[in-house]
Amino acid sequence: RKEVEQDPGPFNVPEGATVAFNCTYSNSASQSFFWYRQDCRKEPKLLMSVYSSGNEDGRFTAQLNRASQYISLLIRDSKLSDSATYLCVVRTGGSYIPTFGRGTSLIVHP
Amino acid sequence: DADVTQTPRNRITKTGKRIMLECSQTKGHDRMYWYRQDPGLGLRLIYYSFDVKDINKGEISDGYSVSRQAQAKFSLSLESAIPNQTALYFCATSGGQGADDTEAFFGQGTRLTVV
Numbered sequence: 422r423k424e425v426e427q428d429p430g431p432f433n434v435p436e437g438a439t440v441a442f443n444c445t446y447s448n449s450a451s452q453s454f455f456w457y458r459q460d461c462r463k464e465p466k467l468l469m470s471v472y473s474s475g476n477e478d479g480r481f482t483a484q485l486n487r488a489s490q491y492i493s494l495l496i497r498d499s500k501l502s503d504s505a506t507y508l509c510v511v512r513t514g515g516s517y518i519p520t521f522g523r524g525t526s527l528i529v530h531p
Numbered sequence: 532d533a534d535v536t537q538t539p540r541n542r543i544t545k546t547g548k549r550i551m552l553e554c555s556q557t558k559g560h561d562r563m564y565w566y567r568q569d570p571g572l573g574l575r576l577i578y579y580s581f582d583v584k585d586i587n588k589g590e591i592s593d594g595y596s597v598s599r600q601a602q603a604k605f606s607l608s609l610e611s612a613i614p615n616q617t618a619l620y621f622c623a624t625s626g627g628q629g630a631d632d633t634e635a636f637f638g639q640g641t642r643l644t645v646v
Contacts, residue, residue, distance in 0.1 A: 429571070455634070464621060464637035465574070508573070510635075517562055517581065517625060518589075519635050523573035 424448060424520050425511050431526035438499045442525045444509030445491045453512040454485055454492045458505045459524065465508055468494075499529045534558045537622050537638035544612050544645055552607045552641050554622030562626040563605040564635070565589075565597060567618040574621065580605055612645040619643075 427444045434440050446454075454471035469476065471483040471492050482495040496503055509522035535556045544550050554563065565577040576589030578597040586597060594616060596608045609616055622638040 462619075462640075462642075464639050465635075466637070467634050470634075518564075518576065518579060519623075519625070520576075521566075521574040523571065 425509055425522040427509050427522035427525045431528050433528045434499055436529055436531055439497045441493055441495045442507055443491050443493050444522050446511045448513050451511045451513050455510040456494050457508040457510055459508055460505050501529050504529045535624055535636050535638040537641050541642045546613055548612050550609045550612055552620055554605045554638055555603050556624045558624055560624040560626035564623045565607045566621045569618050614645045617645050
């Protein structure tokens with residue numbers, strides 16, 4: 422079983438829609454969680470960290486569920502510019518190695 | 532200028548050739564990583580280094596070697612390139628201060644094709 426799993430999608434949604442992605446992780450010792458965004462043929466860039474209490478940044482909300490070992494990303498009022506691949510990243514306690522999921526592709530259409 | 536710079540950005544090489552991909556960073560980070568990305572497989576860790584004298588194998592190190600020449604420089608070598616090493620290669624760094632010190636910063640990638 423892969424350490425970090427994501428549904429590859431693609432999620433195909435109209436502008437203005439709300440869309441949510443989940444990511445599951447297998448190591449219960451995981452301590453740090455992040456969502457990265459990657460545009461086609463570009464480098465990944467940090468979108469947001471995921472905190473235990475959940476956190477919001479504009480239209481983006483991230484949640485952590487330790488009991489079920491998953492994190493989620495909710496995007497409200499989708500824009501065309503949100504089209505990208507969203508990578509779930511997990512770091513296990515004591516390790517500085519980020520482990521990446523395979524990514525979830527989002528396509529927002531007019 | 533980018534904080535993490537990779538050279539070359541694109542390279543086509545022949546099977547059996549030796550090739551080096553270079554990475555330099557101006558962020559002052561101690562930790563550096565090399566990943567490769569293949570369609571459908573995501574980012575896989577090749578090698579990583581937490582200091583100038585520290586080199587560690589990642590998930591898929593076979594066929595690769597690295598050199599950490601200085602804190603700011605981390606190069607990846609393919610001693611004898613083979614076609615299944617065709618991929619997009621990313622260098623990344625981390626090691627800032629604060630709660631999110633594990634945020635990874637990526638170079639723009641090197642697209643390598645082995646023919």
